[in-house]
């Protein structure tokens with residue numbers, strides 16, 4: 339058995355944010371095509387495929403046929419927005435173990451074309467989530483669940499709505515220089531606070547965008563990476579966690595990043611202070627605050643102050659975050675968007691971010707995904723990525 | 728606020744009939760494990776604290792405190808037209824935290840407030856356990 343390093347050699351984010359008249363399968367295929375082209379590889383090179391619940395039909399099996407690939411390794415781990423980062427970690431492990439050489443990860447969806455107005459996932463009859471009967475009747479929308487975390491963080495630490503808004507302000511500044519961003523207008527703290535209340539203390543501008551589209555990445559073994567022309571990005575460390583409130587001990591201000599982060603950093607042999615760029619899942623502004631603390635970029639309770647002081651703003655903040663504009667202003671495809679977190683980290687390490695937000699000598703980055711719902715049950719996945727040479 | 732909350736019928740699972748039947752009698756049952764003496768939420772036959780199979784139900788006093796809450800301005804589904812309503816976590820005195828609605832609360836609702844369970848009848852064989860300020864006697868709606 340070999341143990342080989344894994345490298346991201348291809349990354350592609352669909353440039354569109356609305357895709358009427360398209361099928362979900364074709365968007366998966368289009369982003370796969372884009373990432374393979376970026377890598378200098380073809381579909382015939384792919385021997386491992388990773389997708390989550392956003393893939394249509396019977397997941398990896400339906401999509402393998404659609405894409406015309408014959409994988410010897412598949413993984414359909416479904417952890418919501420953290421799934422693509424979990425897939426990247428799992429792909430690196432499979433490559434290290436010699437089970438595959440060229441892994442393709444895709445995410446795509448068309449939520450803007452949907453007319454569904456339900457507020458939680460719907461499951462086939464007999465396969466309802468076991469918690470549904472005890473939670474569904476109470477009208478806890480997704481923003482409401484995140485609002486419960488925000489309220490508690492305010493109570494415990496004195497965090498303010500203006501602190502939350504600072505996360506959106508930074509995202510909007512980055513999105514302003516991203517020609518593909520869903521929202522390109524820079525906003526102020528006041529504008530966030532004046533936007534409509536959704537579930538207090540979360541306003542409309544504390545919530546991510548809804549976008550069609552998707553993205554894909556290609557992960558390969560070291561010897562293949564060496565043969566390719568593009569800058570390879572090394573997968574240095576990976577960790578995951580599945581926090582939940584089983585037994586009634588509901589996590590309100592603690593997040594899975596507290597576990598997945600140290601696991602990833604330890605494997606990579608680096609510390610949070612070494613990181614030059616972070617893609618942090620930003621379904622809501624509170625998601626970022628809690629994750630900054632969870633990953634150890636600041637002490638518990640200090641994230642409000644951290645963001646208030648402009649830490650997230652590229653290129654010179656203490657820790658530039660989501661330089662593509664993030665889910666808050668750029669893109670959150672399939673209502674989960676985790677793949678965009680990897681893609682922007684790869685851009686930063688390759689030196690291919692939008693010039694105004696490119697971090698100088700960005701050779702160490704983190705991408706973190708949060709899936710499911712804070713305050714009930716969630717997935718968490720952290721990957722540490724590094725430049726080569 | 729929330730005086731006219733809808734009471735959607737839960738999709739009662741095959742092992743939950745006893746739990747929901749008790750709600751019709753004004754009793755809130757929790758999961759309880761005789762091995763590790765732990766109350767847990769939500770009820771199920773496996774104790775999530777120690778892995779013992781064969782956990783049972785045990786009655787809660789129905790009293791606790793608010794650990795977080797949010798006023799939802801944009802409801803969906805059955806809640807789309809009800810106006811602002813309150814979703815919160817209540818930590819029961821027995822230990823577990825449960826997701827619920829806070830009803831009959833004033834504008835100065837605070838984390839730490841004491842609350843007591845009330846039951847709101849649904850169209851099915853179930854009543855929803857919601858919580859109201861504990862300073863006044865609880866009642867069934």
Ligand SMILES: [Zn+2]
Pocket residue numbers: 760761762763764765774775776777778779
């Ligand atoms: Zn037990």
